[in-house]
Amino acid sequence: MELVTPAIGLVFWMLVTFSLLLFILKKFAWKPILSSMKEREETIEKSLQEAANARAEMQKLNQQNESLLAEARAEREAILKDARDIKEKMIGDAKAIADDEAKKLISRANDEINRQKNAALDELKKEVANFSLQIAEKLVGKALESSDAQKALIADQLGRLDNQQKASA
């Protein structure tokens, strides 16, 4: 029975001691210990989080780099294609212009040739008329009354000949 009867003295001292212990430990031991433990845990957690963030950032950057690279590649392709197109177009244009020019030159040359030919023919016709007149004078022996009337006759005759030629052509 003595064993399970709390002694008043021990209860008193225990109350005093334990209250003091609780107070001192709470203030000077548990508070700093628990707070620095928590602080350290938070630091570790933060560091891990930061590392994860950095890794994610890195990955994002890498992806960005890759997409940038792909974009650059595509752009290069586009530029090259444009350049090729422009080159082809330029060549085509130049060719067309050259063709045009050539055609123009040829037609001008043709015109010139025709003009020269016609001029030559006209000259020839005049010469032929003169020659014919002279020949006719010689043949006839005397000059016709009016050479003008003769000339008109010949021109008329040559014009008919001309028309005949054209019709046959």
Next chain:
Amino acid sequence: MHAKTKQMPDFSTLPSGHRIQKFLFAALFCAFFALNVSASGSETGEKAAHEAPHQEAKMDPGKLIMEHIADSHDWHLWGHTSLPLPVIIYTKSLGLSVFSSGKFNHGHDTYQGFKLNEKNQVIWENASNTESIYDLSITKNVLAMFISVFTLLFILLSVASSYKKRPGMAPKGFLNILEPLILFLRDDVAKSSIGPKYERFMPLILSIFFFIFVNNLFGLIPIFPGGANVTGNIAVTMVLALVVFVTVNVRGTKDYWKHIFLPDVPKAMYLILVPIEILGVILKPFVLMLRLFANITAGHIIILGFFSLIFIFGAMSPGLGFAVSPLSVAFTLFMSFLELLVAFLQAFVFTLLTAIYIGMAVEEHHHPEHH
């Protein structure tokens, strides 16, 4: 006065002339220093000699054990040497009296009208005086508690300062032992039992655990600073339980009180349930008190019991005592190891149950209709 039958008072329990046993006892004392019995064994012997002066000194294991686990006004060190402790007594008629327990001369003398009875309690010399005595003496258990508390303070305050010196760094040295314990108590005891409000109760939970643990360990040390049965004393466990009781009921939420006085049952059940719930409020800390007291006291009794076997058999025949001693020592050693485990386990159980009771008291029922 009292019979000092032997020149060597340590061994006055033993029948005279059995030098082998004396030698054996001395050897055991040296070899199994860590067993918490040796000092008490001789102490009891001495007391037995005082109380039965005309008989052959006889071994009384029950008395030996009871005297070891009970409180005392002086602290037996070795042989006939005890540390006298201050006696502080308050009575209405005499006021406060403070004197050394040495004045009682182990219960043989009276001083200022007081004397010690056979249970080591201070009583009036005149038996007809019925005035009550308030004994606030620094007894063996009080001193042992002071020593362990100072040790605890020293360790924990130095640990706290080393935390301040190395902020945010990994634990080092003694911290490596303490930090897992503190973390364990925080994460697996407080956080899991109390819930989100655990932080406010951490100082109490940690203090209770370390107080019990350190006192349990000191109780296992057989020589001077240890050996007292502090956590196996009902007064100590009563105060601890009282602290828990006050904390739980002061911090109890509205839900906690509603659960006790207005449980969610038909009104007719209140007649049965409310008294049970009220009883539960008192029983929880009461069980805490008894469990710690009983476990630690039982441990001390078992170790002492095994050790006493040597002397019980030795009293029958010296040869038998000699034969039994190795077995007894082996058992005592085994029990001492077991007690190391119990020292931790009981501190842990007390703390865990404290946390659970606090958790029940501070819990908020969000859905009171389905709890």
